[in-house]
Amino acid sequence: MTALALEVAEFTLDVGTRRLRALNDVDLCVGAGEIVGLIGESGSGKSLAALSIAGLLPKATGHTVAGAIRVGGVEGASRRAQVGFIFQEPMSALNPALRIDRQLVDAIRARRDADRATARQHAATLLAQLELPDPERVLRSYPHQLSGGMRQRVVIALALSGTPSLLIADEPTTALDVTVQLDVLRLIRDQARERNLGVLLITHDVNVVAYMAARLYVMYGGWIVEAGPTAQVLAAPRHPYTRALLASRPDRVARGAAIPAIDGFVPPLAAVTTGCRFADRCALVEARCHTPSALTVEGDVHIARCWKAGAGGSDAS
Amino acid sequence: MAKLRPGLLFAAAGCGAIILIALLGPALFAGPANHVELDQRLLPPSALHWFGTDDVGRDLFVRIVFGARVSLLAALSTIAIGLTGGMLIGGFAGLVGGWVESALMRMIDAILSVPSLIVALALAAALGPNLRNAVLAIGLLSIPVYARVARAEALAIVGRDYVKAARLMGASNLHQIRANLLPNMLPPLLVYATGNVGAALLATASLSFIGLGAQPPTSEWGAMISASRSFLFSHWWYSFFPGAAITVTVSLFTLLGDALRDLLDPRERPR
Amino acid sequence: MGAGRADPLMAAASFLVRRVLATFVVLIAVTILTFVISHVIPGDPAQLIAGPRAGAAEVAQLRHALGLDRPLHEQYATYVVALLHGDLGASIVTGQPVLREILDRLPATIELMGLALLLSVAVAVPLGVIAAAARPSPLDTVLRGLSTVAISTPRFWVAMLLLGLFYGALQWAPPSGRLSPGLTPHELTGLLTLDSLLRGDWRLLRDATAHLVLPVAALAIGNIGTFARIIRAAMIEVLAQDHIRTARAAGISQARILSVYALRNALLPFVTIAGLELAGLLFGSVTVESVFAWPGIGSYLLDAILDLNFPVIMGVTLFVSIGYAVINLLIDLSYRCIDPRLRAPAG
Numbered sequence: 001m002t003a004l005a006l007e008v009a010e011f012t013l014d015v016g017t018r019r020l021r022a023l024n025d026v027d028l029c030v031g032a033g034e035i036v037g038l039i040g041e042s043g044s045g046k047s048l049a050a051l052s053i054a055g056l057l058p059k060a061t062g063h064t065v066a067g068a069i070r071v072g073g074v075e076g077a078s079r080r081a082q083v084g085f086i087f088q089e090p091m092s093a094l095n096p097a098l099r100i101d102r103q104l105v106d107a108i109r110a111r112r113d114a115d116r117a118t119a120r121q122h123a124a125t126l127l128a129q130l131e132l133p134d135p136e137r138v139l140r141s142y143p144h145q146l147s148g149g150m151r152q153r154v155v156i157a158l159a160l161s162g163t164p165s166l167l168i169a170d171e172p173t174t175a176l177d178v179t180v181q182l183d184v185l186r187l188i189r190d191q192a193r194e195r196n197l198g199v200l201l202i203t204h205d206v207n208v209v210a211y212m213a214a215r216l217y218v219m220y221g222g223w224i225v226e227a228g229p230t231a232q233v234l235a236a237p238r239h240p241y242t243r244a245l246l247a248s249r250p251d252r253v254a255r256g257a258a259i260p261a262i263d264g265f266v267p268p269l270a271a272v273t274t275g276c277r278f279a280d281r282c283a284l285v286e287a288r289c290h291t292p293s294a295l296t297v298e299g300d301v302h303i304a305r306c307w308k309a310g311a312g313g314s315d316a317s
Numbered sequence: 318m319a320k321l322r323p324g325l326l327f328a329a330a331g332c333g334a335i336i337l338i339a340l341l342g343p344a345l346f347a348g349p350a351n352h353v354e355l356d357q358r359l360l361p362p363s364a365l366h367w368f369g370t371d372d373v374g375r376d377l378f379v380r381i382v383f384g385a386r387v388s389l390l391a392a393l394s395t396i397a398i399g400l401t402g403g404m405l406i407g408g409f410a411g412l413v414g415g416w417v418e419s420a421l422m423r424m425i426d427a428i429l430s431v432p433s434l435i436v437a438l439a440l441a442a443a444l445g446p447n448l449r450n451a452v453l454a455i456g457l458l459s460i461p462v463y464a465r466v467a468r469a470e471a472l473a474i475v476g477r478d479y480v481k482a483a484r485l486m487g488a489s490n491l492h493q494i495r496a497n498l499l500p501n502m503l504p505p506l507l508v509y510a511t512g513n514v515g516a517a518l519l520a521t522a523s524l525s526f527i528g529l530g531a532q533p534p535t536s537e538w539g540a541m542i543s544a545s546r547s548f549l550f551s552h553w554w555y556s557f558f559p560g561a562a563i564t565v566t567v568s569l570f571t572l573l574g575d576a577l578r579d580l581l582d583p584r585e586r587p588r
Numbered sequence: 589m590g591a592g593r594a595d596p597l598m599a600a601a602s603f604l605v606r607r608v609l610a611t612f613v614v615l616i617a618v619t620i621l622t623f624v625i626s627h628v629i630p631g632d633p634a635q636l637i638a639g640p641r642a643g644a645a646e647v648a649q650l651r652h653a654l655g656l657d658r659p660l661h662e663q664y665a666t667y668v669v670a671l672l673h674g675d676l677g678a679s680i681v682t683g684q685p686v687l688r689e690i691l692d693r694l695p696a697t698i699e700l701m702g703l704a705l706l707l708s709v710a711v712a713v714p715l716g717v718i719a720a721a722a723r724p725s726p727l728d729t730v731l732r733g734l735s736t737v738a739i740s741t742p743r744f745w746v747a748m749l750l751l752g753l754f755y756g757a758l759q760w761a762p763p764s765g766r767l768s769p770g771l772t773p774h775e776l777t778g779l780l781t782l783d784s785l786l787r788g789d790w791r792l793l794r795d796a797t798a799h800l801v802l803p804v805a806a807l808a809i810g811n812i813g814t815f816a817r818i819i820r821a822a823m824i825e826v827l828a829q830d831h832i833r834t835a836r837a838a839g840i841s842q843a844r845i846l847s848v849y850a851l852r853n854a855l856l857p858f859v860t861i862a863g864l865e866l867a868g869l870l871f872g873s874v875t876v877e878s879v880f881a882w883p884g885i886g887s888y889l890l891d892a893i894l895d896l897n898f899p900v901i902m903g904v905t906l907f908v909s910i911g912y913a914v915i916n917l918l919i920d921l922s923y924r925c926i927d928p929r930l931r932a933p934a935g
Contacts, residue, residue, distance in 0.1 A: 056837055085837035092830035096929055097852035107838035142928040158838050426610070427617035432867035432912045435889075436621055438874070439905040442893050443629045443636070515740055526744050526875055527890060542745055546879075549748055550756035560745030567740035575736075 003073045005166040005198020006030040006053065011067035013052055013222075019064070022048050023222045026067070030166060030198035035189065037209035037216035037230065038202045039245070045222040046202050050168050053200070055080040072165025081111055084159030084197075086188070088171040090151035094143035100154055101139035104161060111162035126157045130187060149180035153187070160191065167192065167199045173208065185212055206249055210234060218242045221277030228302030238304035241278045276306065284308055325580060328572035335566050339389045342382035352376070359552045369554040371544070377554065380536040381562045387537045389566070391452050391530070392518035396510050398456025403463020404506060408498045410464070411471025412490055422468065425461045433458040434520055441529040448521075448537065451530035455520050459513075466509050470502045508581060512574025515567035522563050538563050600924060611917045618909040619671065623664050626902045627656070636898040639680045676906065677899035679892075686903035690885060695778025696766060697884030700877070701869055703781075703804045708811035709862070713851070715812070716819025720827060721846055731816070738813025744875035747806035751879060754802060761802050764881040768795050803880045807872050811865060818861055822854035829853075856927050863919035870908055 006029060013023035023045050030036045040046045051057050053069055055077060068075065071082040087093040095103055104123035105116060114122065120139070127135035130153045143151055152172065159167055169188055173181040189212060192199045201212055209216050209230060216233055218226040218241065226239040237243045244262045262281055275290035276282070282289065288307055357374035360366055368377035406425070410418040437454040444450035474480060480497050488496070522539030524530040531537030533544055538559045545555040630636045634651035642650070651657055655666055670677075676686040719731040754761040762768060766780055771792055776783040780796035826832065827850050835849045870886075877886035885904060892900035 054837055056833060080837075081839060083837070085834070087830060087834060087837075089830055093834045095831040095835065095849050095853070097856065097927075098849065099928075103835075103838075106835075106840050106844065110839035110841065144929050155834065158834060162839055423613065424617065427614045428621070430611075430614040430913055430916065431618055431621065431909045432870050434867065434871040435874075435905055435908050436625070438871075438889070438893070439622070439901050440625050440629070442896075442898075442901050443625045519740070519742055522742055523744065523871070523875060526742070527878075528894060539742070542742075542748070546748070549752045553752055553757075556745070556748050556752065560742060560749070563745065564737065564741045568737050571736050571740050 003032065003165075004029050004070070005032045005034070005072060006200060007068070007070040008049075008053065009068045009070075011049075011052065011065065011069060013048060013057075013063060013065050015048075015063045017062060021222060022063075023052065026222075026224055028200075028217060028224065030200050032165070032198055033192060033196045034215070035192055035199040035201060035213045037213035038200060038219060039204060039206060039209055039216060040219035041204060041245075044219045046219045047170060048222075049219070050085075050170050050200065050202050053166075054083045054085050054168055056085070081162060082165045084162060084164035084167045086152075086156055086159045086167065086169040086172045089175050090148055090155050091143075091175065093155050094151060096143055098142075099139070100141055100143065100146075104139070104154070104157060107158050107161040123157070123161070126160060127153070130157055130160075130191075131183075148176050149183065152176060152180075152184050156184075156187065156191070160195070163195075165198060167197050168202065169199060170202045171204070172201070174203070174205070188212070206234070206246060218245070223277055223305060225278065225306070226302075226304040232302050236302075238302065239278075239306045240282045240284050240308070242304070244281075324572065325576035328569055328576050331565075331569035332573050335385060335569060336389070338382055339385040342385060346379050346382050352379070359548065359555070361552075362554055368558040369552070371541075371555055372548060377541075377558050380541060381538070381558060383536040384538045384541060384559065384562065385566070387448075387531060387535060388518060388522060388539070388563070391448060391521040391537070392514055394452045395456040395459060395517045395521060396513060398453065399459035399463045399513075400506060400510050402457070402460035403465075404467045404499065404502060406460065407464035407467025407469075408471045408494055408502060409490075411468045411475055412493060412498060414475075418468075422465075425464050428458075428461045429465070433461075434523075437520070438524065438527070438529065441524055446529045446532065448525065448531040448535065451521060451524040455517065455524065459517070462513075463506065463510070467502055467506060470505055471498055474498055474501045505581075508574075508577050511570070511577055514570040515574070518563065518567050518570070603924070604921065607917060607920055611913055614913045615910060618906060618913065619668055620664075622902050622906045622909075623667050625905075626898065627663055627667070628660065630898075633898075636896070637677075637680065639898075640896055671906070676903035679897055679900050681892075681895055681897050681900075686900050687907070689888065689900070690904060690907050693883060693885050693888050696882060697873060697877070697886060699779045699781065700800070700803055700807065700882060700884060701866075701873055702779075703800060704807035704811065704869060705862075705866075707804055707808040708815050711808070712812045712815030713819055713855075715816040717823055717846055717851060717854075719816065719820045720823035720850075721842075723824065732820070735813040735816040735820075738809050739817070740813075741809060742875075743806055743810055743872040744879055746809050747803065747876045747879035750802045750806050762795075762798050764799075764879075766796060766799050766883060767792070768799075771795055803876055803882055806879070807869065807876050810872060811869060814865055814868070815858070815862065818858055819854060822857055823850055826850045826853045856923075859919060859923055859926060863916045866912060866915060870912065 008026055008028040011023060011026040011028075012021070014020060015022045026049060028036075028038075028049075038046050038049065048057075052065065053071065057063055069079065071079040074082050094100070101120060101123060104126070105119040108114060108119040108122055109116075124135045124139060127138055132138050132150060132153050138146065138150065138154065143154075146154065156172075167188070172188065173184050176184060185208065188199060188201075191197065199212075201209065203209060213230050215228065216230045217224050218233070218239065220241045226233060226237065226242045233242065234246065237246055241262075248262060279285050279289040286307070352375060354370075354374035357366070357370050359372055360370040360374075362369045366376050366378065368381060370376055371380070406421060410421040434455075437458040440457065441451045441454035444454060474497060480493065483493060483497060521530055522537070522542075525537050525539030526543045528543065531540040533540060541559040542556055545552075545559070548555045626636075627633050632647070632651075634647045634654060634656050635642065637654065638647050638650050655663055674687055676690070678685055679689060682689070715731055715735070719728045719735075722728045722731075751761075751764070755763050767773060773780050773792070773796075774783040774787045774789065776786060781793060781800065784790070784792035784796060823846075832845060832850060835845050840849065873884065873886035874890055875886070876882070877884045878890045881887065885908065889901065889904045891897070892904065
């Protein structure tokens with residue numbers, strides 16, 4: 001059995017002075033060379049989960065954590081070196097005041113012992129592997145002189161520069177033109193295969209997950225509410241939230257028909273969670289959904305945190 | 318938000334105390350500011366004379382208390398001039414728009430690119446050395462700064478629907494300024510002005526120190542420091558306490574301005 | 589380059605033209621301001637120019653000689669023509685041309701203000717960076733408090749306290765002026781420290797430096813506070829940007845993130861603001877030079893005010909305003925070289 005690229009066990013995150021529960025009892029794993037999706041609305045906690053895994057939570061706000069995170073078999077602060085992070089906004093993810101070569105060389109030298117010339121050589125190789133034409137010109141450029149797609153490739157190069165075991169891609173294509181979105185996704189997939197990298201792909205776009213990921217996790221209100229093989233989850237979602245999420249995909253709704261929105265709002269962070277976080281918006285809500293014990297019904301590979309996960313089936317909606 | 322409160326409270330309490338001293342101090346602390354006792358000249362600080370006495374035997378503490386009124390009033394007057402002028406020019410420019418606005422703002426920008434305090438110094442010299450003229454000079458030269466802010470506020474207000482509606486119904490410019498513009502422009506401009514009280518006080522005190530502002534025997538802080546220059550090496554307290562009064566007052570008003578701005582605009586901005 | 593973007597060279601050229609034109613407007617505004625102050629506001633400009641001791645007949649003669657009995661627009665034209673010939677009038681105390689006296693005193697002020705500016709930046713940048721990085725913490729609160737007090741302290745008072753303490757009480761510093769009696773400066777640039785360095789005259793260098801320490805410190809203290817606040821605010825803004833998170837994720841050390849990745853971006857707006865802060869420095873140098881009997885433009889202006897030497901007051905005001913406008917023009921132009929986003933594309 002190969003080492004897992006990412007192992008998150010019973011991870012809980014409280015933020016701010018009022019200790020609000022942002023992530024609750026998150027269990028998550030990504031195998032080497034495997035692409036795993038993490039989907040949810042904004043505010044679901046998926047980005048906080050990503051930052052937690054990468055050890056990038058901002059210090060200023062204050063937070064406490066419980067549970068374990070292991071990346072490439074490494075735990076604690078040194079796991080940060082095992083993570084490559086691809087950010088959403090290629091426009092703002094690169095430092096506008098420094099040339100690309102400076103940013104790449106610094107990143108390479110931060111993770112390994114190399115002199116400037118060697119590091120620069122490596123940077124050029126990396127850019128070439130990412131199908132950037134004329135790497136030398138790119139290296140000499142400032143970020144504003146590159147197109148969005150080129151910038152996102154540079155961001156990917158930065159993420160790969162430290163030879164990580166895990167790549168976290170947080171909405172990697174949301175900010176890009178439709179025409180380059182597929183290119184970037186394909187690039188991430190190819191790199192994962194070639195380098196035997198685990199990829200945690202964070203997105204709100206079900207189509208991206210369907211295209212990329214073998215398995216997926218669905219997050220809601222800081223909880224993982226459903227997990228399983230992508231095809232299985234998309235075909236037969238077990239959690240009412242997942243069902244609602246899939247039903248609201250614009251491309252799945254018949255022309256002219258109203259897009260079925262989920263009633264209510266994503267719940268604000270709260271100090272204590274007593275029951276299912278989706279209970280307030282759920283059409284199938286019952287009394288037991290508000291009790292703490294309601295949170296651990298499981299299947300085999302396709303699991304969901306819902307009392308009705310087994311019974312409801314995919315056709316109930 | 319919660320974290321900003323102690324700072325605001327501290328600054329507001331300090332500024333309030335200084336304003337109280339300026340208002341009530343002269344009545345509370347017996348003896349006129351210019352009470353001369355020649356046998357009490359240049360005494361060091363003591364239980365009787367907390368800040369010591371000056372070269373003609375006047376109590377420095379009493380003079381600084383009296384000076385609070387003079388200095389603060391001078392600073393506030395410069396701001397009143399700048400604010401009024403700026404609001405009229407900026408508000409008018411924002412309301413009428415078009416080439417009048419661009420011409421006015423081009424002019425304002427040009428004057429803003431001039432070291433205003435140096436020009437104020439020349440203006441005060443031309444008007445003649447007294448506190449009123451110094452205040453006038455500093456106030457006039459600060460109009461462009463307020464006009465800039467006022468125009469931005471005016472533009473925001475003019476864009477609102479009820480102002481557009483009033484204009485469609487044929488309300489005159491003058492009516493617009495009175496009914497819609499001024500009441501809505503004033504609060505943000507006042508916050509901005511609060512942040513400038515400190516700088517205004519420093520400017521008036523500097524002009525008095527130079528000899529263009531308050532003239533002896535007025536108990537203005539800058540003028541007191543100017544009078545103390547010959548005694549710097551022998552009687553430190555004479556120079557020290559008026560300057561300390563300026564520093565404390567300006568610091569408190571600067572803090573108040575910062576805290577108010579933070580309260581209204583959570584993004585942190587310099588000055 | 590991306591579509592829809594104008595040719596950067598053209599953009600740079602049009603910026604240059606617009607900025608130079610704006611400066612031209614500023615210069616016109618300056619001359620109008622000084623003209624109004626000197627010709628319109630005083631009840632009798634001739635009396636002011638002749639000085640308080642001049643007799644009625646003498647004033648009347650001067651009024652005619654200066655053309656003050658002619659219409660204002662004609663007077664303004666005459667005024668500007670004289671300015672274009674470098675004629676700022678003559679001092680009523682010495683009878684010398686004001687421009688020549690200003691140029692004689694210019695190096696002393698440039699040396700003082702230049703060093704004060706250098707010192708301010710050298711102290712304020714680390715303070716601002718540390719405060720921003722330490723936020724929120726007691727250290728940041730203390731540094732903020734100190735910078736608030738620094739900008740709230742009158743420079744002339746600091747000058748007097750420094751002089752009273754380090755010369756009067758402790759005798760560590762020389763009294764005032766630029767050099768001790770008996771030493772003669774080398775006539776090169778007029779900047780004593782630079783000249784003595786170039787000539788290798790260590791004794792002169794030491795003496796000139798000793799005379800500079802207190803006035804430079806008195807002048808710099810306010811700017812240290814202002815600059816530290818600006819740098820801190822700019823750093824906080826930059827540190828919250830996405831690219832800093834990218835740098836953190838890439839494992840770049842905190843020290844390097846602060847000193848290169850964040851500071852590079854924070855310094856860009858700082859340069860422009862620092863140029864505008866020169867106005868405060870100029871005003872401060874009037875009183876500080878006077879306290880230290882520093883033979884520069886500031887004390888020249890202050891002496892002129894005390895003597896009611898009106899041609900000098902107006903000449904210095906005009907000179908300083910023009911200098912200030914030109915320096916800020918140069919800063920704006922050089923800004924385009926500092927900010928890579930405004931430069932022409934690479935390759």
